[in-house]
Every structure is written in C-alpha cells, then in structure tokens.
Amino acid sequence: MTVELRARVLAAAAAQASPTRADVRRRNVCIALAAVASGLGAFMIFAVLMSDGHLLRLGGDVAPRQYLERTAGLVAATVGGALGIAAVAVWLALGRGRSMLGRSRPSLLVGAALIPISLLAWRVGCSIAFGTTMVPWAERPGERCLALSLLVAAGPLLSFLAIRRSSPAQPALNGAVIGIAAGACAWVAADLWCPVAYVPHVLLGHVLPLGVLAGAGALLGRGLLAPRSS
Amino acid sequence: MERYARGDEAAFADLYDAIGPRLLAFLRRATRDAPAAEDLMQETLLHMHRARGSFIPGAPVRPWAWAIARRLATDRARRRRVERGVFSETPSDDPTSYEPVATSASADDLLHARRLAGRILQRIDALPELQRTAYRLLRDEGLSLKRAAAALGTSVTAVKLRAHRASVALRTVVREMEGLA
Numbered sequence: 283m284t285v286e287l288r289a290r291v292l293a294a295a296a297a298q299a300s301p302t303r304a305d306v307r308r309r310n311v312c313i314a315l316a317a318v319a320s321g322l323g324a325f326m327i328f329a330v331l332m333s334d335g336h337l338l339r340l341g342g343d344v345a346p347r348q349y350l351e352r353t354a355g356l357v358a359a360t361v362g363g364a365l366g367i368a369a370v371a372v373w374l375a376l377g378r379g380r381s382m383l384g385r386s387r388p389s390l391l392v393g394a395a396l397i398p399i400s401l402l403a404w405r406v407g408c409s410i411a412f413g414t415t416m417v418p419w420a421e422r423p424g425e426r427c428l429a430l431s432l433l434v435a436a437g438p439l440l441s442f443l444a445i446r447r448s449s450p451a452q453p454a455l456n457g458a459v460i461g462i463a464a465g466a467c468a469w470v471a472a473d474l475w476c477p478v479a480y481v482p483h484v485l486l487g488h489v490l491p492l493g494v495l496a497g498a499g500a501l502l503g504r505g506l507l508a509p510r511s512s
Numbered sequence: 513m514e515r516y517a518r519g520d521e522a523a524f525a526d527l528y529d530a531i532g533p534r535l536l537a538f539l540r541r542a543t544r545d546a547p548a549a550e551d552l553m554q555e556t557l558l559h560m561h562r563a564r565g566s567f568i569p570g571a572p573v574r575p576w577a578w579a580i581a582r583r584l585a586t587d588r589a590r591r592r593r594v595e596r597g598v599f600s601e602t603p604s605d606d607p608t609s610y611e612p613v614a615t616s617a618s619a620d621d622l623l624h625a626r627r628l629a630g631r632i633l634q635r636i637d638a639l640p641e642l643q644r645t646a647y648r649l650l651r652d653e654g655l656s657l658k659r660a661a662a663a664l665g666t667s668v669t670a671v672k673l674r675a676h677r678a679s680v681a682l683r684t685v686v687r688e689m690e691g692l693a
Contacts (some may be wrong), residue, residue, distance in 0.1 A: 288528060291554045293562045295524055302519050306565035382568055382576035383662050389588055420692075450579040451665030467518050508579050511552065511588040 285339045304506025307357040320437025325352045325471045328430050356412040363404040366467035371397045375453070375463035376445055390452070390459050397462050398492045401469050402484060411432045411478030427476050431491035435461075435468035439499060449507040457503015465472035468495075515558070517567035518632045529558060531577050538578065538653055542645075544637075552588060556581040575663040578653065582645055582663065628689045635685045641676050647672035647682075 301309065374393040379385040385393075442460045451457040472488055516523035536554060539549035559580050560573075638642055642664070649660040650671070661671045 287550055287553075288525075288532070291528060291532075291557050292525055294554060294558055296521075298558060298561060300562050301565040303517060303565045304566075378568060378571075380568060380571055381662055382563075382571045383579055383665065384572075386662070387666055447566065448559070450576070450583045451663060453583075455665070508587070509555075509583045511555060511584045512592065 284326040310445050314362050315329070317441030320441070321434050321467060321471065324433045324437065325430070325475070328433055329475055350370065353412065356408060357474070359408045359412070361470060363408065364401060364438060364466070364470045364473045365402050367397060367404065367502045368463070368470055371459075371463040371466040372442070375442060375460040384449055384456055385456060387452055390455050394459050394462055398489055399464055401466060401491055401492075405473065405479055405484060405488070407480060409422055412433050422478055422483055422487075424478075424483040424485075424490075427472050427478075427487025428491055430475060431465065431468040431472050431488065432494065433468075435491065435495050437465040437469050439464035439502070443499075443502055443506055446507060448509060449503065452502040453507035454500045458496040458500040458508055460503065461497070461499020462492055464499070465492040465495040475487075513564070513567055513573045515565045516568055517569075524557075524561060527573075531574060533578055534651050534653065535581055536552060536628050538648065540584070541580055541648060542650060543589075548588065552581060553582050559584075570657065570660075574665070575655065577661040578649060578655070579663040579665070586641065616675075624689070625640070628686065631689060632682055635682055636678075639681060643674040643678040643681075646671045647678035649677050 340343075371393070374385065374390070374397075379386075439461055440463055443457065446456065446460060468491065469488060476487065478484070478487075513527055516527055532553065536549055536553045539552045540546060543549050545550065555608075556577060603668065604693060630654075633682060636647070638646070648662060649655045649663060650657070657668045657671055661668045664671060
C-alpha cells in the first residue's frame with residue numbers, strides 16, 4: 283500500500299462532510315417527526331374525504347349502524363395491540379442490535395413473517411372477544427382500507443429508509459422489513475378508521491398492504507440501502 | 513472507529529492503518545485489478561467515514577468494512593459487465609501474483625506449480641460469487657464463520673456450505689492437475 287494512496291484517502295475523507303453522532307440523532311428525530319406528520323396528515327385527509335368528516339363512523343350508509351358503533355374498549359384494545367406490534371416492528375426494522383450490519387437474516391425473516399400474522403391474529407381475536415364486528419360486509423371488500431394503508435405508510439416508509447441509510451449485508455431484506463414496519467404503523471391508522479373485522483376484508487384491506495409495502499421496501503432497499511460504487 | 517465516531521478526526525488515519533492493508537489485499541484478490549482495488553478501498557473507507565455518526569459503540573468493524581467492500585466490488589463488477597455488454601468476465605490467464613516458494617525445485621516442478629496456481633485462480637474466478645466470497649473471507653481474510661456470515665448477510669450454515677463447495681471445486685482442480693503430472 284503506497285503512501286500516496288493513504289494520503290489520497292485521508293484527503294478525500296477530510297474533504298467530505300461526515301455527520302457526528304449528535305448530528306445523526308438530530309437528523310433522525312426530524313425525519314421521525316416528518317414521518318409522524320406525513321402519516322397523520324394522510325390519515326386525516328383520507329378519513330375526511332372518505333367519511334364526510336366522521337373519523338370513526340365511516341360507512342354509515344353501507345353498514346348496519348349497530349356494527350359501526352364500536353365500543354371504546356374494542357377500539358382501545360385493537361389500536362393498543364396494533365400500536366405495540368408496530369413499535370416492535372419499527373424496533374426490528376431500524377435497530378441494528380450490536381452490529382453495524384444490522385440484525386441477522388433469520389431474525390429479520392422471522393420478524394417479517396410474524397408481524398403480519400400477529401396483527402391479523404390480534405385484530406380478529408379482539409373482534410371475536412368483543413362480538414359483533416366479524417359479520418360479512420359485502421359492500422366493503424377492503425379497497426378503501428387498502429388505499430388508506432398505502433397512503434398512510436408512504437411517508438413512514440421513506441422516512442424509515444432515510445433513517446436506516448445503509449445496509450451493506452442485506453439491503454433488500456432490510457428494506458422489506460422496513461416496508462412491513464411502515465405498514466404496521468399504517469395498520470394502527472386503519473384500525474382507528476375501520477370497524478370491519480370480517481376476515482376477507484381484513485386480508486384484502488389490511489394484510490395485503492403489508493405485502494405490497496414489503497415488496498416496495500425490498501426494491502427501495504436494494505436501490506437505496508446498498509452501498510453503490512461511484 | 514469508536515474514537516472517530518466520537519469526533520476525533522485524527523482517528524481516521526489510525527482506522528486506515530488498522531484495516532486498510534487487509535482491505536486492499538481482499539479487494540485486489542477480488543478484482544484482480546490493482547487500480548480498481550485502490551478505488552474501491554477508498555470508496556469503502558469514505559462510506560465508513562460518512563457513516564461514523566451512526567457507528568454502534570463496540571460493534572466489530574472488520575465485518576462491516578468487508579461487507580461494504582464486497583457490495584461495492586459486486587456493484588462495480590456488475591456495472592462493468594453491463595458496460596461491456598457481456599455476461600461473464602474472462603478469467604485472467606496470467607497468474608502474476610504467484611511466487612514459487614521452493615526455489616530449489618526443478619524447472620518441471622516450477623512449471624507444474626505455476627500451471628496449478630493459474631488453474632486454481634481461474635477456478636476461483638469461475639466460482640459463483642457467493643461461494644468465492646465465502647471462501648476468501650474464511651481462507652484469505654481469516655474471518656470467523658460468524659463474522660463471515662454477518663458480512664455476507666447469511667447464516668453460518670450457508671457460509672460453511674458455500675466454502676465447502678468452493679473447496680470441493682478447488683480440490684477437483686488439484687486432483688485433475690496431479691493426474692496430468
């Protein structure tokens with residue numbers, strides 16, 4: 283290794299700005315706030331547009347009223363559980379454990395499989411426990427929930443990718459888990475908005491977005507998280 | 513790296529001295545192109561430089577550096593293949609890095625050893641990328657199975673399997689050459 287090469291690399295590093303830990307922390311906080319704002323903004327816009335101003339009473343014209351009136355306990359249980367699972371998903375997607383290469387492949391794969399299953403099981407389990415909302419609603423196959431989930435998750439997906447920045451070992455898998463984490467956050471919004479727990483509806487409107495976001499995350503992760511040769 | 517992440521600018525030179533030579537050797541073997549290896553090493557270290565603010569205290573540095581270098585080398589090779597419009601690189605038939613150890617050996621032995629080294633290098637080049645990198649990280653770089661698995665983003669079992677397949681392929685070359693000798 284030549285002295286010239288060493289000098290060249292050191293000079294190139296000196297010429298390039300590199301954020302310190304404090305800078306990275308500040309930047310990540312700003313990005314996280316932007317993610318929350320974009321998700322909430324998308325939720326509010328969508329909910330207002332689609333429900334004529336009634337955030338939690340959407341669909342009064344297409345569903346029997348008694349099914350729309352979810353109890354506060356049911357809403358708290360479904361949303362609270364989904365929030366917990368979403369927090370675990372974000373921790374899994376953005377945390378790197380004790381390695382700069384991020385979490386191991388098996389833990390990412392297990393997480394990617396378990397998060398959607400847990401969300402579905404929690405939603406259906408709560409609805410069974412509280413009764414009434416499992417009835418079939420032919421008028422609501424789930425396309426609006428699908429759109430809501432994708433819209434709400436878009437900002438968090440991009441924000442999480444920006445926070446993660448780099449994943450040299452497994453960018454596509456990491457991106458997929460980030461997509462699922464963004465989808466889990468959107469699931470919370472969909473839980474707040476949608477009273478339907480009929481399983482085909484939940485699969486199409488709530489679970490399918492997780493798959494779409496996982497695919498989008500994998501593609502974006504491969505493009506954005508993998509180090510690129512200049 | 514920890515000192516550098518905390519803001520000690522001078523620590524980058526120490527980091528360079530600590531991993532630069534082995535990283536460059538790894539990249540030279542991976543690319544068979546000294547200028548390209550130097551460029552890739554620079555890019556790898558600059559990537560680490562830009563990511564210093566997110567360095568995890570106590571995290572191992574080598575697997576991280578090797579993973580970045582491998583990804584950059586793969587990306588560069590892919591670009592070059594696309595640029596050339598071919599789907600596989602022609603292996604070099606000039607084993608210039610081979611240095612005979614037994615200087616007192618006969619000319620035939622030296623010739624055979626040189627040919628064998630050339631064939632082995634060609635075979636290494638022809639291995640699938642995942643097998644080749646696993647083999648090099650374990651045999652050439654001396655990484656543990658766990659760290660090689662981390663650098664490759666796969667399991668220890670997969671690294672063992674890839675390295676084993678590479679070893680089998682190389683042993684076949686040796687047997688073939690010994691059969692000819």
